[in-house]
Amino acid sequence: MLVGVPTEIKNNEYRVGLTPASVHELVAQGHQVLVQQGAGSEIGLPDAQYVAAGASIVGSAQEVFAQAAMIVKVKEPQAAECAMLREDQILFTYLHLAPDPDQTAALVRSRAICIAYETVTGPGGGLPLLAPMSEVAGRMSIQAGAAHLEKSRGGMGLLLGGVPGVAAGHVVIIGAGVVGANALQMAVGTGARVTVLDKNLDRLRQLDLVYGNRIATLHSNAQALEEAVLSADLVIGGVLVPGAAAPKLVTRSMVSRMKQGAVIVDVAIDQGGCFETSHATTHADPTFVVDGVVHYCVANMPGAVARTSTFALNNATIGHVLALAGKGWRRALGDDPHLRHGLNVCQGKVTFEAVAQALGYDYMPAESLLD
């Protein structure tokens, strides 16, 4: 198969869909790879490394989209990229469709085979192609939150860990999944006081076993959430209902009663966000203030540490890239129910139920398109 890798064009997005090592794997199995000139050059992966791995370099995204049977990317296709997709072309990337009607309509119109990293499941449960980026974003959320608690960035002027004789800050983490557990690890490292909430008691049990009385765990209900958020200096939003728009757990009224200069990091913003006051921001302009509370809502946080993130992402995606290239989409999805869960839009139909429900499309089960 001819596999294409365009340069990412989202704001401050320097990740790349395939590393030279992944290109090497594809070429070793008889595939051809087209990489757009400079796709990895900002993160120490120059064109020469791709050529050494067996790729051909082309000058423009147009050439990649026109020639490749499968496009491997990182972020959801931007409008200019959607316009270049073709019928039956495979698109393998993050999509986050439920909160994004325009992108969904464009993918439906394209009649391409659109497989979302974030809804591919794993044999042991979980979302293995989302997990590496959630690890990155969860760890970064505490760095970003701590920085924005500084006065010069709009925060209340608080050092998370405190100092001897001065109390530490209070970090509240909503959602104890991959983002939440990684945020927790970093928050504990700063010396902050940490509270973590989830609806899933097993997740809270696991964290309690690791951290004991160093943290507080709370079953997430409206009252517990409100009390925690109102006493927080930094709140991390890391909830997920896979494929669906994030539930708006923190209302505008709660935000208006938070401490002045507190900081919210809404990691779940790529699924629409779990704070009523959130809207997506970019690395170029990452924050805005509502009722005196700083909101950091960058939808592609791992793009800031693009080198680490590119390798972490490829570790998780390459097996599926090889299966799609080797078997074609019908057989690869037919053989592997976990990869099949990634199919969100296919030949003009919405094949992921939560996306169809969120955006008012008829739902077409993936299975019915595989014969």
Ligand SMILES: NC(=O)C1=CN([C@@H]2O[C@H](COP(=O)(O)OP(=O)(O)OC[C@H]3O[C@@H](n4cnc5c(N)ncnc54)[C@H](O)[C@@H]3O)[C@@H](O)[C@H]2O)C=CC1
């Ligand atoms: N902004 C960015 O750059 C990035 C955003 N993300 C996003 O972060 C979000 C979280 O991802 P993961 O941690 O991997 O998901 P996960 O599935 O590992 O964890 C989500 C957790 O939310 C919990 N949850 C669901 N409903 C809840 C509720 N009402 N109250 C409390 N907890 C609830 C679940 O029980 C689960 O433990 C996703 O939307 C993901 O796409 C991930 C990576 C980068």
Ligand SMILES: CC(=O)C(=O)O
């Ligand atoms: C998961 C995601 O949206 C990201 O890594 O940018």
Ligand SMILES: [Mg+2]
């Ligand atoms: Mg997004």
